[in-house]
Amino acid sequence: MNRMAVEQFLQQQKQRLEATLPRYIARLQAPDTLKQAMAYSLEAGGKRIRPLLLFATLHSFEKDPDIGLPVACAIEMLHTYSLIHDDLPSMDDDDLRRGKPTNHKVFGEAMAILAGDGLLTYAFQVIAEMKDDRIAPEVQIRLIEELAKAAGPEGMVAGQVADIEGEGRELSLAQLEYIHRHKTGKMLQYSVLAGALLAGASERQQRDLYEFASHLGLAFQIRDDILDIEGSEDKIGKRVGSDVEKKKVTYPSLLTMEGAKGKLALHIAEAKRCLQKAGVKDDVLQYICDLVATRDH
Amino acid sequence: MNRMAVEQFLQQQKQRLEATLPRYIARLQAPDTLKQAMAYSLEAGGKRIRPLLLFATLHSFEKDPDIGLPVACAIEMLHTYSLIHDDLPSMDDDDLRRGKPTNHKVFGEAMAILAGDGLLTYAFQVIAEMKDDRIAPEVQIRLIEELAKAAGPEGMVAGQVADIEGEGRELSLAQLEYIHRHKTGKMLQYSVLAGALLAGASERQQRDLYEFASHLGLAFQIRDDILDIEGSEDKIGKRVGSDVEKKKVTYPSLLTMEGAKGKLALHIAEAKRCLQKAGVKDDVLQYICDLVATRDH
Numbered sequence A, B: 001m002n003r004m005a006v007e008q009f010l011q012q013q014k015q016r017l018e019a020t021l022p023r024y025i026a027r028l029q030a031p032d033t034l035k036q037a038m039a040y041s042l043e044a045g046g047k048r049i050r051p052l053l054l055f056a057t058l059h060s061f062e063k064d065p066d067i068g069l070p071v072a073c074a075i076e077m078l079h080t081y082s083l084i085h086d087d088l089p090s091m092d093d094d095d096l097r098r099g100k101p102t103n104h105k106v107f108g109e110a111m112a113i114l115a116g117d118g119l120l121t122y123a124f125q126v127i128a129e130m131k132d133d134r135i136a137p138e139v140q141i142r143l144i145e146e147l148a149k150a151a152g153p154e155g156m157v158a159g160q161v162a163d164i165e166g167e168g169r170e171l172s173l174a175q176l177e178y179i180h181r182h183k184t185g186k187m188l189q190y191s192v193l194a195g196a197l198l199a200g201a202s203e204r205q206q207r208d209l210y211e212f213a214s215h216l217g218l219a220f221q222i223r224d225d226i227l228d229i230e231g232s233e234d235k236i237g238k239r240v241g242s243d244v245e246k247k248k249v250t251y252p253s254l255l256t257m258e259g260a261k262g263k264l265a266l267h268i269a270e271a272k273r274c275l276q277k278a279g280v281k282d283d284v285l286q287y288i289c290d291l292v293a294t295r296d297h
Helices: A003-026 A032-042 A049-060 A065-087 A103-107 A109-129 A137-151 A156-166 A173-199 A203-230 A251-278 A283-294 B003-026 B032-042 B049-060 B065-087 B103-107 B109-128 B137-151 B156-166 B173-199 B203-230 B251-278 B283-294
Strands: none
Touching (some): A003 A032, A003 A065, A032 A103, A032 A109, A049 A173, A049 A203, A049 A283, A065 A109, A065 A137, A065 A173, A065 B109, A103 A109, A137 B137, A156 B032, A156 B109, A251 A283, B003 B049, B003 B065, B003 B283, B032 B065, B049 B065, B065 B109, B103 B109, B137 B173, B173 B251, B203 B251, B203 B283
C-alpha cells in the first residue's frame, strides 16, 4: 500500500475500534455510575497505538482485521485501567489526562479504583467470550495467558512498581530500561504478539515480531523523553520540560540529547531488521515505525 | 463420609491450598516489594471458604480434588485482591483485617493498589497456564469467562459499587440483596460452578449447584449480620455491634432478629433442596451448609 492507503487503513481501524468500545460498555448489566466511569476514560481518545499495532500485524499476514476486534478492545480496556490507576492520588497524582480531568477527579477515588478493576477484569471476559470459529480454543487460551503475563506482576504491574520505587533516585540505564520494558513495553509487545497468534504465525515469526515490538517500544519511550524537552506544548498536550522539573531520570538525562537520538535511531533500525526477518507484508508496520521515530505528539 | 472424615477432608484441602499459594508467588519474576505485598495478604489466613467449596464440589462428583488446585488458588488470589482494595482509605478505610494491619498500612497505598492489581491479573494467568490433559480447552476458557463475569463489572465490582453508593442510605431488602448477591454471592457461586465444570457436570447439575450456591451465599451473609449482634468478640475477631454503630442496613435491621433467623433457615433449606436435586454425593457440601448456618465466627 502507498502512504495514503496506509494512513487510511489505520484511520479506518481506529474508527472501528472507537465505535465498538462504547458498545462493550453499553451491554454491561452494571450500576450506571460504574459504566459511566469506565466509559469516561475508555472513550477519552488517545493514539490507540496498541490496537493499531494488532490490526497492522494482522494486515501483515493479509488477514481480515475484524478477527482481532475483540482482542483490540480488550487491550485498550486494559491500557485504560492502567492509566486510571496510575493517575490516582497515591500514585502519580495527576489532575489532567489528555486535557480532561482524570477519572478520580470526576468520579472520586473509590469509583476510579473500581472502574479500573472493572476494565481490567472485563478485558479478560471479552477475550474469553469470543465465539469465533476462525480462532482455535488453544489460541484463545494463549491470548489470555499472554495478556495476563504482559499486564500482571511480571509485566506492566512490575514496571509500575519499579517506577514508583525509582522516584527521586538516581537510576542506571539498565534500571530505566527495566521500567520501560515492563511498564509500556510488555503491552506493546503483546499487541503485536496477539496479532501474530490470531494470524497463525509460525513460532519463528512470533519471535521475530515480538523482538520487533520490543525495539519499537523502547523507541517509543525514548521519543517521549525527547519530546518532553524539544516538543511543542500545543502538540503534546502537556507542559514541556516537566521531566526536568520533576528531576525524572530520562534517556536524554542519562545519555545526552545526542546519545538519546542515536539510541532512538538504533532501535528503529533494529525494529525494521526484525520485521524483515519475519518475512511479512510490512508496509503498515514500517509506517508505524517511522511514525514512532518522528512523531511530534 | 462421617463427620470426622468430612472435617479431615476439608482440613487436608485447606492445608494443600495454603502450601501451594506461596509457591505461586515465589516463582514470579517480579520486584521483591510487590511479591511481599501480594504474599502478605494472600497468606493472612481466613476460612478459605471459596476454595473449599470448589474442592467439596469436586468431591461430590468423586473427582480427585487435585484437578482443581490451580483454580482454587486463582479464586483465593482474586478474593484477596478484593479485600485489599476494599480496605483502602478511599473505600472502607480499614486498619485491621483478620487481626493484622491491612495491606496499605504495611506497604503504603500505592503498593496495596498494585498488589491488588497484580493478584487480580495473576488469577487469570494461573488458570490460563494450566496444562492438564484432564481439562478440555473449552472448559478452561469457560472457567476464565465465568471468573471474569463473577468478579468484574457484572459481578463483585458491581456489588462493591452498590455497597459504596448505598452507604448511609436507607436500603430496601431488594437493594441489600443486590449488594450481597454481587459483592460476595457471585464468587461463592463461581467456586461451586468451577468445581462442577471441572467435574464434567451436566448442564442441569450445573444449574442446580449454581442455585445451591446462591442460597448458600445469602445464608452466609445473613449469618454474618446475626453474628455482628449476637456473636462473641473473641471468636469473630472484631468488635460486636459495629454494624449498628455504623448504622449499616442489615438483615436483622430490616427483618428483626427473628425474621433474619427465619430467612437464614429458609435459604439453608433451599440450598439443601437444590443439592438433592443435583443428585450428587452431598456429604461435604451438606456439612458446609450446616457450618454456614451455625458458625460462630
